[in-house]
Amino acid sequence: MVNASSPTTAWDAIRSDALARLERERIDPVLDLDGVATAVGQAVDDYQRRAHRGGGKALADPTETTQRLVVAITGFGPLADLLRRPGVEEIFIEGGRVSYLDETGRLQGLAMPTTVEENRQVVDRLLAATQRTLDHRTPLVQARVLDGTARLTASQPPISDELSATIRRHLTRRESLRSLVDRGTLTPAAGGLLWSLMQASTGVVISGAPGSGKTSLLAAMLSAAPSTSCIRVAEEIRELSVPLTHGGYYEARPPSLDGSGEVSLRALLKFLLAMRPDRIVVGEVRGAEAFELTRAVNAGCGFACTVHSNSARDALSALVNAATMAGENVREDVVRRVFASAIDVVVHVDREEVHATSGGIRRHVMEIEAVVPSLTDGFSTETLFRREHFAAPLEWTGTLPGDLERLSRRLPPELPIAGILAGRVSPL
Numbered sequence: 254m255v256n257a258s259s260p261t262t263a264w265d266a267i268r269s270d271a272l273a274r275l276e277r278e279r280i281d282p283v284l285d286l287d288g289v290a291t292a293v294g295q296a297v298d299d300y301q302r303r304a305h306r307g308g309g310k311a312l313a314d315p316t317e318t319t320q321r322l323v324v325a326i327t328g329f330g331p332l333a334d335l336l337r338r339p340g341v342e343e344i345f346i347e348g349g350r351v352s353y354l355d356e357t358g359r360l361q362g363l364a365m366p367t368t369v370e371e372n373r374q375v376v377d378r379l380l381a382a383t384q385r386t387l388d389h390r391t392p393l394v395q396a397r398v399l400d401g402t403a404r405l406t407a408s409q410p411p412i413s414d415e416l417s418a419t420i421r422r423h424l425t426r427r428e429s430l431r432s433l434v435d436r437g438t439l440t441p442a443a444g445g446l447l448w449s450l451m452q453a454s455t456g457v458v459i460s461g462a463p464g465s466g467k468t469s470l471l472a473a474m475l476s477a478a479p480s481t482s483c484i485r486v487a488e489e490i491r492e493l494s495v496p497l498t499h500g501g502y503y504e505a506r507p508p509s510l511d512g513s514g515e516v517s518l519r520a521l522l523k524f525l526l527a528m529r530p531d532r533i534v535v536g537e538v539r540g541a542e543a544f545e546l547t548r549a550v551n552a553g554c555g556f557a558c559t560v561h562s563n564s565a566r567d568a569l570s571a572l573v574n575a576a577t578m579a580g581e582n583v584r585e586d587v588v589r590r591v592f593a594s595a596i597d598v599v600v601h602v603d604r605e606e607v608h609a610t611s612g613g614i615r616r617h618v619m620e621i622e623a624v625v626p627s628l629t630d631g632f633s634t635e636t637l638f639r640r641e642h643f644a645a646p647l648e649w650t651g652t653l654p655g656d657l658e659r660l661s662r663r664l665p666p667e668l669p670i671a672g673i674l675a676g677r678v679s680p681l
Contacts, residue, residue, distance in 0.1 A: 301315055341356075344422075346420075351363040383397065393407075421492075443638045446638070449660055456597050457600065481498075482500070484530065487535055491536070492536055505517055519541045522535065556595070602617065603619045605643045619647075637674070
């Protein structure tokens with residue numbers, strides 16, 4: 254077997270020879286698999302002849318090397334198994350190293366050695382099906398890959414020291430509030446509250462650290478929305494895939510090589526306001542699109558979004574900061590008042606890494622805060638549910654949401670909001 258971990262191996266020599274043959278003979282590695290196999294076989298045979306004449310160390314298993322190199326050139330090489338394997342959540346590429354996180358939360362190294370060239374080829378092949386490239390003109394790239402089942406984020410020098418990429422898989426598991434309750438992410442009472450919020454034109458913010466489960470919770474809440482609601486979902490890179498009876502999904506687009514054709518997330522939100530949505534959903538708010546959310550809430554439609562933060566209250570500040578930095582010369586206190594009147598609830602989620610035998614990673618809803626009217630320009634909140642620490646239960650504090658009347662009008666008589674919060678009845 255060829256050792257591919259060293260930069261000056263038989264593998265590199267054979268691979269370079271095979272690629273040169275493909276280019277010289279104009280063989281398409283995607284369409285002409287037989288041609289690739291022939292070129293690789295010839296490169297391996299030539300190397301073996303040189304090795305037997307004293308030009309290097311002969312291959313112990315030429316057939317194995319041929320098969321592996323064909324896979325590397327025509328497919329995703331050493332990463333092919335990882336990309337097919339159920340339960341692999343994220344794959345990390347750093348130069349010639351590959352590691353991954355599975356559904357247990359364990360970070361593991363790829364057993365099969367790889368080279369920088371092989372890993373770069375995987376990245377390029379993933380991007381080939383998109384309209385995005387990674388090169389000296391665009392050294393940072395994000396793209397939806399693998400038929401929309403994964404998100405690729407990649408960089409190259411001089412932005413990063415070496416090729417650096419993360420492939421985040423969207424696991425096919427269909428999330429619902431019930432499934433999150435079953436996994437202990439939240440309680441039936443808290444799940445019932447979130448279900449209730451999706452029945453009305455409410456404003457919901459989901460906050461948390463990267464990988465804490467914000468997108469999964471948002472997907473579960475979307476699945477609880479009435480089929481009659483028109484829901485428009487805008488994302489930088491699409492991750493949500495909940496079936497929508499009425500509405501649709503929209504993805505931002507970066508500028509082309511000549512700088513034209515860009516469709517920003519902010520532009521998408523402005524566009525969606527003209528499509529009479531009942532609820533606008535933003536997969537992740539990070540920049541100027543936050544200002545467009547202030548327009549959306551003034552238009553009277555509900556909204557839901559996720560934001561990176563360390564707590565529910567920090568999420569409110571993060572939204573205000575992002576909106577005021579949009580450069581629209583709107584005072585911070587004005588933006589704060591708009592969000593304070595429009596946001597009903599902030600749900601904060603977190604993750605905890607535990608020993609693999611205990612499940613690897615646990616993701617929990619840690620707090621649910623209601624935003625209530627304030628006599629000042631700041632935010633006033635009341636805690637509806639709180640988990641004191643990761644191992645503690647998520648408990649209702651006894652506080653009722655401020656806008657009970659609006660929620661109650663949209664709920665069936667047999668599902669009063671007070672009964673849902675107390676755990677006496679459940680819509681799940």
